[in-house]
Amino acid sequence: MEEISARRLLIPLKGEMEHFFYADWNMNLYRGCSHGCIYCDSRSVCYRLDHFDQVRPKHDALRMLDEELRGKRCRGVITMGAMSDPYNPLEKDLLLTRGALEVILRRSCGAAFTTKSALCARDAALLSDISRRAPVCARLTITCADDSLCRRVEPHVSTSSERFHALRTLSDAGVFAGVWLNPVLPFMTDSPDNILGVVRRAADSGARFVVCFFSMTLRTGNREYYFNALQRDFPGVRERYLSHFGNAYECVSPRAEELYALFCDECRRLGLLWEFRDINRAMFAAQPEQISMF
Numbered sequence: 001m002e003e004i005s006a007r008r009l010l011i012p013l014k015g016e017m018e019h020f021f022y023a024d025w026n027m028n029l030y031r032g033c034s035h036g037c038i039y040c041d042s043r044s045v046c047y048r049l050d051h052f053d054q055v056r057p058k059h060d061a062l063r064m065l066d067e068e069l070r071g072k073r074c075r076g077v078i079t080m081g082a083m084s085d086p087y088n089p090l091e092k093d094l095l096l097t098r099g100a101l102e103v104i105l106r107r108s109c110g111a112a113f114t115t116k117s118a119l120c121a122r123d124a125a126l127l128s129d130i131s132r133r134a135p136v137c138a139r140l141t142i143t144c145a146d147d148s149l150c151r152r153v154e155p156h157v158s159t160s161s162e163r164f165h166a167l168r169t170l171s172d173a174g175v176f177a178g179v180w181l182n183p184v185l186p187f188m189t190d191s192p193d194n195i196l197g198v199v200r201r202a203a204d205s206g207a208r209f210v211v212c213f214f215s216m217t218l219r220t221g222n223r224e225y226y227f228n229a230l231q232r233d234f235p236g237v238r239e240r241y242l243s244h245f246g247n248a249y250e251c252v253s254p255r256a257e258e259l260y261a262l263f264c265d266e267c268r269r270l271g272l273l274w275e276f277r278d279i280n281r282a283m284f285a286a287q288p289e290q291i292s293m294f
Helices: 061-070 096-106 118-131 147-153 160-172 192-204 222-233 237-245 256-270 276-285
Strands: 025-027 077-080 110-115 136-141 177-180 209-211 215-217 250-252
Touching: 061 096, 077 096, 096 110, 096 118, 110 118, 118 136, 118 160, 136 160, 136 276, 147 160, 160 177, 160 192, 177 192, 192 209, 192 256, 209 276, 222 237, 237 250
Parallel strands: 025 077, 077 110, 110 136, 136 177, 177 209
Antiparallel strands: 215 250
């Protein structure tokens, strides 16, 4: 197994309350991803991620994290999963993410992550312990209500059903958790049945929120990979993209306005949050003693 070196782990963020999930720091313990999702933006050439499909841990990451946090006056919320899933298959044995959460607990920081893996349920008790001291936000990416479609567009991830089960485990442990319903793939996952199906299953699994943008992005690198997958597995869909979007960066579902109205109505009916400002406020409000956001 190849390891890679890193000069530092924590990348400072400008905490957003209104326009994205709040965090003070971003951290990737691994580089690369083996999920094989046909739409992955991280394949874009602009990120310069060589051997993207090979997951490689960062050398001495837990010691580095502990040292970096020891020297920080304001520690805040650390988020994971921006470029590499913190619960990739190597994590089952390497325990880097679990080790990082233990450091985060010891240093009284907050924790957040985005994942497509049901392995996150393993750390439900640890995340619950962190949430007694600082904010926690667990975000499970679930794009398909149906497992069979999930397997076609996300071939190597936990199925949607497995992720919903993990969401229930986290929620039952008292972890503030919800669904990242992105991307929405035009002409493939942008049906009312799929969008409302994910929302309803999320609510049934104890989610506190669902976030959806009703679009996807395509850039050099991931566009070619995506179009090749469409040509191979979804006859005729590539031609619809070329006709409707050309080489556009953002591909918004032609049904976005209709779907957004249905989505908001269903979230409202089920008591789910769907706007960042409400989600972030609820995350902080869930703490017995809130930490400073500044």
